[in-house]
Amino acid sequence: MKLTDAQKQRIEDLLQQMTLEEKIGQMNQESPSIVGGFDVPFEELIEMMTDGRITKEEFGNIMSNAKQDFHEDEIRKGLVGSLMVQDPVKVNELQKIAMEESRLGIPIIFGLDVIHGFRSVYPIAIAEAGSFDTDLMERTAAMAAKESRSAGVAWHFAPMVDVARDARWGRVSEGPGEDPYLGSQFARAKIRGLQNDQSSTENYVAACLKHYVGYGACESGRDYNTVSMAMHVFYNNYLKPFEAAVDEGAATVMAAFNDLNGTPCTVNRFLLRDILKDSCGFPGFVVSDANAIRECEVHGICADDMDAAIQAANAGMDMDMGTEIYLKNLKEAVADGKVSMEVIDEAVRRILSVKMWLGLFDHPYVTEEAMKRYETLPEEHTSLAREAAEKSIVLLKNEGNILPIDRNAKVSLVGNLADNKEEIIGAWAMSWQEKDCVTILEGMKAEFPNVQYFPCGGPEGDLNMDQIIKAGDYGDVIVAVLGELVSMSGEASSRADITIPGRQRELLEMLLTTGKPVVLVLMNGRPLALDWEAQYVPAIVEAWHLGIQMGPAVAHVLSGAVNPEGRLSSSFPAFTGQCPVYYNHPNTGRPGSKSKFTSRYLDAPLGALYPFGYGLSYTTFAYSDLKVENKEAVIEACVTVTNTGDRAGKETVQFYMQDVTASLVRPVKELKGFEKVSLEPGESKTVCFWLEKKDMGFWNNEHVYCLEDGKFRFYAGGSSGDCLMAEAAIRF
Numbered sequence: 225m226k227l228t229d230a231q232k233q234r235i236e237d238l239l240q241q242m243t244l245e246e247k248i249g250q251m252n253q254e255s256p257s258i259v260g261g262f263d264v265p266f267e268e269l270i271e272m273m274t275d276g277r278i279t280k281e282e283f284g285n286i287m288s289n290a291k292q293d294f295h296e297d298e299i300r301k302g303l304v305g306s307l308m309v310q311d312p313v314k315v316n317e318l319q320k321i322a323m324e325e326s327r328l329g330i331p332i333i334f335g336l337d338v339i340h341g342f343r344s345v346y347p348i349a350i351a352e353a354g355s356f357d358t359d360l361m362e363r364t365a366a367m368a369a370k371e372s373r374s375a376g377v378a379w380h381f382a383p384m385v386d387v388a389r390d391a392r393w394g395r396v397s398e399g400p401g402e403d404p405y406l407g408s409q410f411a412r413a414k415i416r417g418l419q420n421d422q423s424s425t426e427n428y429v430a431a432c433l434k435h436y437v438g439y440g441a442c443e444s445g446r447d448y449n450t451v452s453m454a455m456h457v458f459y460n461n462y463l464k465p466f467e468a469a470v471d472e473g474a475a476t477v478m479a480a481f482n483d484l485n486g487t488p489c490t491v492n493r494f495l496l497r498d499i500l501k502d503s504c505g506f507p508g509f510v511v512s513d514a515n516a517i518r519e520c521e522v523h524g525i526c527a528d529d530m531d532a533a534i535q536a537a538n539a540g541m542d543m544d545m546g547t548e549i550y551l552k553n554l555k556e557a558v559a560d561g562k563v564s565m566e567v568i569d570e571a572v573r574r575i576l577s578v579k580m581w582l583g584l585f586d587h588p589y590v591t592e593e594a595m596k597r598y599e600t601l602p603e604e605h606t607s608l609a610r611e612a613a614e615k616s617i618v619l620l621k622n623e624g625n626i627l628p629i630d631r632n633a634k635v636s637l638v639g640n641l642a643d644n645k646e647e648i649i650g651a652w653a654m655s656w657q658e659k660d661c662v663t664i665l666e667g668m669k670a671e672f673p674n675v676q677y678f679p680c681g682g683p684e685g686d687l688n689m690d691q692i693i694k695a696g697d698y699g700d701v702i703v704a705v706l707g708e709l710v711s712m713s714g715e716a717s718s719r720a721d722i723t724i725p726g727r728q729r730e731l732l733e734m735l736l737t738t739g740k741p742v743v744l745v746l747m748n749g750r751p752l753a754l755d756w757e758a759q760y761v762p763a764i765v766e767a768w769h770l771g772i773q774m775g776p777a778v779a780h781v782l783s784g785a786v787n788p789e790g791r792l793s794s795s796f797p798a799f800t801g802q803c804p805v806y807y808n809h810p811n812t813g814r815p816g817s818k819s820k821f822t823s824r825y826l827d828a829p830l831g832a833l834y835p836f837g838y839g840l841s842y843t844t845f846a847y848s849d850l851k852v853e854n855k856e857a858v859i860e861a862c863v864t865v866t867n868t869g870d871r872a873g874k875e876t877v878q879f880y881m882q883d884v885t886a887s888l889v890r891p892v893k894e895l896k897g898f899e900k901v902s903l904e905p906g907e908s909k910t911v912c913f914w915l916e917k918k919d920m921g922f923w924n925n926e927h928v929y930c931l932e933d934g935k936f937r938f939y940a941g942g943s944s945g946d947c948l949m950a951e952a953a954i955r956f
């Protein structure tokens with residue numbers, strides 16, 4: 225986020241002219257509030273619909289009867305720095321008030337939760353991270369930036385980069401999974417995609433790293449719950465993607481709702497100032513999560529609104545989302561000497577810097593041409609959404625090579641999720657349009673001329689026995705699209721039991737009794753506990769929520785037109801009771817084994833059912849000749865991978881490290897590199913990784929970086945659970 229000297233001077237000149245009220249106004253973000261009938265911020269109403277607290281019909285009724293207050297009067301007084309609005313006509317209308325009717329004409333920055341696409345909705349992050357394709361992650365972000373900017377949205381509350389190891393947490397769907405390295409590569413790619421094409425102000429937006437920090441470790445996977453962890457775990461896992469993304473140039477950060485070891489992130493000076501702004505050198509601004517400053521009173525840290533405003537501002541929280549707590553308290557706090565003018569000026573300087581960098585001062589409006597640009601999605605956007613969907617699908621099981629299915633086979637397609645446009649786009653799809661979406665049913669009809677659909681049931685409600693019988697009678701093969709409703713993952717959607725919900729397992733049992741081969745296609749926003757399915761269902765495809773092109777992507781994989789190449793960015797447990805389950809765990813003094821007195825369960829397998837990095841292909845790959853060379857400043861590790869099957873395929877070669885003996889317990893494996901390789905049948909390639917020795921260390925509890933001589937193990941393979949290994953003694 226670079227500014228010219230002239231731009232910096234413009235900001236300083238503005239600061240000189242601004243009154244204290246106008247400065248505090250920049251620190252205030254508003255959402256349109258619904259006036260009459262339903263008095264909550266518009267954003268909250270959207271969330272309530274997204275997570276099912278109100279139906280779409282109720283939402284429609286409220287909206288049709290309610291008036292929205294867009295805070296025009298406050299804008300006129302220069303008291304609104306940001307708004308959550310996504311309609312370009314409304315954006316221009318409100319921006320005009322700010323630019324022409326307020327005293328100093330400072331533009332508003334319009335923000336929105338564009339988490340995985342604006343109009344061209346692509347796979348949810350947990351899925352896209354599993355593509356292990358950072359170029360793809362960058363291209364989808366760049367597409368979302370262009371689409372949202374044409375609607376006046378110049379700030380995405382994305383990427384969400386929370387490391388998450390507990391699949392009971394619904395928000396695991398929004399982030400890149402359990403691994404800090406993959407999460408860091410995902411975060412970097414998203415920052416590049418969202419921010420780097422500055423050839424025109426219509427091509428880039430400000431990213432917002434969230435939720436800073438440790439949110440994914442909420443106790444027992446229950447959303448908003450308390451977070452406690454050893455600082456070496458924090459530094460070496462949860463902080464990593466944020467450090468990487470700040471290094472990549474992220475323009476903004478959103479603080480998390482949770483406390484970390486007793487202090488809410490929202491008022492946590494150590495996190496916001498010492499780590500983020502000082503140690504990481506973060507130049508942009510920090511925004512609270514929705515209502516989070518006021519919630520510090522509920523946490524029991526702040527006595528009242530005034531106390532919350534003072535603590536948050538002094539801790540380094542630059543902008544308040546949705547409470548007006550700064551607007552109503554900071555002026556008095558400054559007058560009382562509780563918050564210095566330096567703190568205010570620093571916050572406002574950071575906010576104005578992002579607006580200046582976005583070009584909002586000189587290009588505050590959306591042009592008529594831009595507004596119309598994506599009325600019909602361009603083919604390259606649709607095909608990119610499809611490419612992302614296809615690359616995110618993970619083949620978990622294919623017993624007897626049931627898959628791929630002959631395109632002329634009679635296919636019984638089962639499961640209500642297969643015929644539902646809303647369920648394919650996943651959480652936080654704010655601006656999708658029905659006409660852009662292709663359901664699995666539509667995709668299957670285009671790929672399999674003899675497919676018939678039987679709505680037998682889904683995540684909720686009863687089963688239709690008549691349809692189940694007909695499905696069993698008709699098809700040579702049964703494809704059952706089952707899983708979770710979108711509302712069962714995402715925010716405020718933790719589940720204490722992460723098996724497939726409702727009567728879907730019963731439905732699967734009935735389908736299996738027909739004697740026809742059954743393919744389970746999962747639509748879900750989190751890892752699921754698949755112990756039963758893994759035992760009894762011969763073929764399982766993890767299809768997540770893939771966005772507007774989910775239908776064609778699933779159909780292409782099932783027909784074999786596309787060879788599945790996705791891998792798991794998060795481990796799948798056999799049973800919910802194993803959560804949290806993740807691959808990069810410490811060894812313990814009694815690592816789990818068959819003998820009793822080891823770290824294991826009496827009633828569950830050791831480790832994950834399907835581990836991080838796992839995924840099958842329609843071909844097979846073999847690894848050989850792992851060679852590790854201890855060079856001056858790097859470790860060079862090379863491995864040969866061969867396509868031992870009869871069709872071309874892509875393999876994600878993964879490279880891990882283990883610090884075997886150190887001054888703190890270290891994980892049994894840590895991902896340090898990955899590369900996708902395409903191989904023809906019989907073809908071999910040697911893939912090499914170069915691990916810089918400076919990256920082989922770890923942070924201790926005192927935030928001291930430790931590089932310690934000793935024995936290291938290096939692993940290479942197609943999954944965290946299946947690798948070749950080589951040892952070496954390393955001196956730094």
Ligand code: GLC
Pocket residue numbers: 267337381434513514715
């Ligand atoms: C929500 C979410 C956050 C989102 C914000 C604005 O509560 O926690 O991810 O960006 O509010 O919608």
